[in-house]
Amino acid sequence: MRWNLPSGDEKLTACRAIPPESSLTTVVGVLGQPTMRQAADLAEGAVWLEFSTPTVASGRIRAAVHEPSGKVLALRCSADGPDTWTAQD
Helix, strand or coil: CCCCCCCHHHHHHHHHCCCCCCEHHHHHHHHCCCCEEEECCCCCCEEEEEECCCCCCCCCEEEEEECCCCEEEEEECCCCCCCCEECCC
């Protein structure tokens, strides 16, 4: 059996190419379905969604999402750095 998974570097590059103000649908289209969910203290109804990475090269990719609206509040392509981008209010 052969898996066709992107490398951690490819996933990191794809994450960084997601433009600010993208919707959750767009983020999921690029990164796949989230694998973990955790409450976020950014806004009421906000959660951090974590996306799997095939290697540890890019760390955990996470998106803060306002669940009622589906708006992505912040995208963090690397666990070792600041947010890649945050949404404007």
